[in-house]
Amino acid sequence: MSALADLNGKVAIVTGGASGIGKGIARQLKAEGSHVIIADIEERALHEAAAELGATPVLTDVSDAASVEALAKEALNAFGAVDIVCNNAGIGPMAPVAELTLDDWKWMLGVNLWGVIHGIHTFLPILKSNPDGGHIVNTASMAGLDAPPNLGAYATCKFGVVGLTEVLAQELAAENSKVGVSVLCPGTVRTNIGRSSRNRPAHLTDVGFQDIDIELDDNPAYRWIGPDDAGAVVVRAIQHGYLYALTHPDWYDRVARRHHLIADAFRVQAEAGPPTPR
Numbered sequence: 393m394s395a396l397a398d399l400n401g402k403v404a405i406v407t408g409g410a411s412g413i414g415k416g417i418a419r420q421l422k423a424e425g426s427h428v429i430i431a432d433i434e435e436r437a438l439h440e441a442a443a444e445l446g447a448t449p450v451l452t453d454v455s456d457a458a459s460v461e462a463l464a465k466e467a468l469n470a471f472g473a474v475d476i477v478c479n480n481a482g483i484g485p486m487a488p489v490a491e492l493t494l495d496d497w498k499w500m501l502g503v504n505l506w507g508v509i510h511g512i513h514t515f516l517p518i519l520k521s522n523p524d525g526g527h528i529v530n531t532a533s534m535a536g537l538d539a540p541p542n543l544g545a546y547a548t549c550k551f552g553v554v555g556l557t558e559v560l561a562q563e564l565a566a567e568n569s570k571v572g573v574s575v576l577c578p579g580t581v582r583t584n585i586g587r588s589s590r591n592r593p594a595h596l597t598d599v600g601f602q603d604i605d606i607e608l609d610d611n612p613a614y615r616w617i618g619p620d621d622a623g624a625v626v627v628r629a630i631q632h633g634y635l636y637a638l639t640h641p642d643w644y645d646r647v648a649r650r651h652h653l654i655a656d657a658f659r660v661q662a663e664a665g666p667p668t669p670r
C-alpha cells in the first residue's frame with residue numbers, strides 16, 4: 393500500500409478534531425510539520441482546540457454531505473491542496489438492540505458511518521488528483537473487529553467502516569494508486585466519548601441510548617491510553633502504509649475468539665455435508 397513517509401508541509405484534515413482521539417491525531421500531525429484543519433460540530437471546543445494546537449478550525453457536521461463538501465472547499469481555498477483526511481468524528485452511546493429507537497439508529501449511522509462515507513466520497517477524488525497522492529484514515533474501533541453487547545448500533549457502523557476500508561485498500565492497490573488508506577481500531581482511549589449525547593441533534597427526540605462512561609468501570613481488562621498515543625499510532629500507519637492501525641495489539645484474543653467461532657461454524661457445516669441441490 394502507498395505510504396506518506398514525510399508529513400512535513402502536508403495538508404491534513406481531522407474530523408472530530410476538537411476532542412479526544414481527533415485532537416490527539418491533530419497534535420501528532422502538527423508535530424510532524426503538517427498544516428492541520430480540524431473539523432467539528434462542537435463550536436466552542438473547536439475554537440479552543442484550534443487555538444491550543446495552532447490548527448485551522450472549520451465548523452462541520454460530518455453527517456451532512458453538503459457540510460463536508462463545504463469543508464473541502466474551505467480547505468482548498470485556504471491551502472490549495474488536501475493530502476491527508478482522517479474521518480474520525482464519532483459518537484459512542486450504548487443500548488441493547490431491543491431498546492434502540494429509530495432516532496438512535498439515525499443519529500449513530502449518520503455520524504459514525506455516513507460521516508466516513510461523506511469523507512471518502514468528497515475527498516478521494518481530491519487526493520487522487522494530487523501528483524503525490526495522499527492518505528485516508530478512517531476511525532473504526534475494536535468494536536469493528538469484535539461485537540460486544542450494548543454496542544449494536546455502534547458495531548454496525550464500525551464493522552461497516554472496517555469493511556469499507558478493506559475494499560477501498562484493495563481497489564487502490566489494484567490501480568497502483570498513490571493514495572493509501574488505513575483503518576484505526578482503537579481500544580480504550582481516555583476521551584469525552586462517554587458524554588457523546590452533548591452533540592445529539594435536537595430533532596432526534598426519541599432516546600433509547602445512554603451515555604456510559606466506561607472509565608468509571610474498573611474492569612482490569614481495559615488498558616487506558618491517552619489520545620496522543622492513539623495519534624502516534626495514526627501517524628505511524630500513514631508513514632508506513634499500514635491498513636490496520638491498532639492501539640491495543642494485546643487485545644488480539646478477542647478477535648481470535650470471533651475468528652475461531654466462524655471457523656468452527658464452517659467446520660460443522662462442512663461435516664454436515666453440502667446443502668442438497670433442489
Ligand SMILES: NC(=O)c1ccc[n+]([C@@H]2O[C@H](COP(=O)([O-])OP(=O)(O)OC[C@H]3O[C@@H](n4cnc5c(N)ncnc54)[C@H](O)[C@@H]3O)[C@@H](O)[C@H]2O)c1
Pocket residue numbers: 407408409410411412413414431432433434437452453454455480481482483484503531532533534577578579580581582583584585586587588591
Ligand atoms: N475513546 C475510545 O476509547 C474509542 C475507542 C474506539 C473508537 N473510538 C472512536 O474514536 C473516534 C473519536 O471519538 P473520541 O473517543 O475521541 O470521542 P470524543 O467525544 O472525545 O471526540 C469526538 C469528536 O467528534 C465530534 N463530533 C460528534 N459528532 C459530530 C458530527 N456530526 N460532525 C462533526 N464532529 C462531530 C465531537 O464534537 C468530538 O469533538 C470516534 O469515531 C469513536 O467511535 C473511540
